[in-house]
Amino acid sequence: MIPTPDLSHLTRRDYESVYEPAEDTFILLDALEQDADELRNMQPSISLEIGSGSGCVSSFIGTILGPSNTLYLATDINERAASCTARTGRQNNIPIEPIIANLVAPLRSRLRHAVDILVFNPPYVPTFESEAEDAQTTRNIQGAWAGGANGMQVTDLLLEQVDDLLSSQGRFYLVAVKQNDVPAIQERMRQRFNLRSDVVLQRRAGREHLLILRFQR
Template sequence: MYSTPIVDADFEKVYEPAEDSFLLLDALEQEQAYLQKTFKNPLVVEIGSGSGVVTIFCHKYIIPNGLYITTDVNPHACKSSKATSIKNGGANYLDSIQSDLTTSIRNNQIDIMIFNPPYVPAEEVPEIPQTEDDYKWLDLALLGGPEGMDVTERLLNNFDSILSENGIAYILFCARNKPKEVTEKLKTKGWNSELVINRKAGWEDLSVYRFFRQ
């Protein structure tokens, strides 16, 4: 059992690691042998990296020889991901880009994609604040539209053009996102999936799925 990296973040502006983050760490730890066997020098992209806890954990313990890019719409999260990397010894190859999903990255390059999305059902996905000191950046970490799937859906619909030939994706869902229906739908588009881990955390029932081409 690896320890959780110490993060460098202002939790009034950046998502504080919580049960969902820790579930993702456990999922990656569980996948370590498979990942090390399958990928030599993969491009690993974490979308919505927040404090950077997941990426830094992955770099430190799971895939030390990967190239890493993190993206987040929240500029404070991008700075934190870099700062957390430095606090933990620094990664040789890690960049943080402020962008929507993977739109800043060339098509079909990503070998391993990781996303703990804003999955909480809410009336709508919040607007992106216009200034860095807006207090609403944190809302973007949680609120995912009526079924909590608005942001995740945009990603799932574009796996074909985002992931490399053997690319895979780890995505976290809560039960209200109806993950079984989501995985069935993805199957009709040529994407298989496997449940990596499931855990009840308080009132939430969280799962991480691995998606891969059929």
């Protein structure tokens, strides 16, 4: 079993501004661990986490890959999250490069068809659209969960960029809940971008039915 990254350096004050790892985080870690051998065999050049929060997921990917030449990039709209991600990388000896950005806005052209591991645990909780828009504008912890209509407001924006980002061997891991209409997401990505997909893990966590989708060419 691959150990969960050490987060002992993060404080309660950090978690007032940054999403604390929870069941959605841990099912994503489990899905990545399930694919660990395949991810290592890819010898990925670039790993990109969108909405990195605490930095737990990118650090876990770095632990899976071990010593490598992989470039670990992580974006978040929340300045405190970028700081936490950098600190978590240092705590776990993973050289993560955090970037304060809305999704992949400043990186999209430079990373065209270059990302081997793409990971997104989006704000997926269905809310009023205005609530999601406010959360993205204020760039606080609310932006980690307020997903707008059907919980898909932010996810929809990224789905249109995935094909541009993924390398020929690239894999995209997405956290979703049942209310997001997972079959519709899969069909959309198949029809528009010819990306095949699998639900690699699903789990109940309280009232949430969590799923991890994996997309690849």
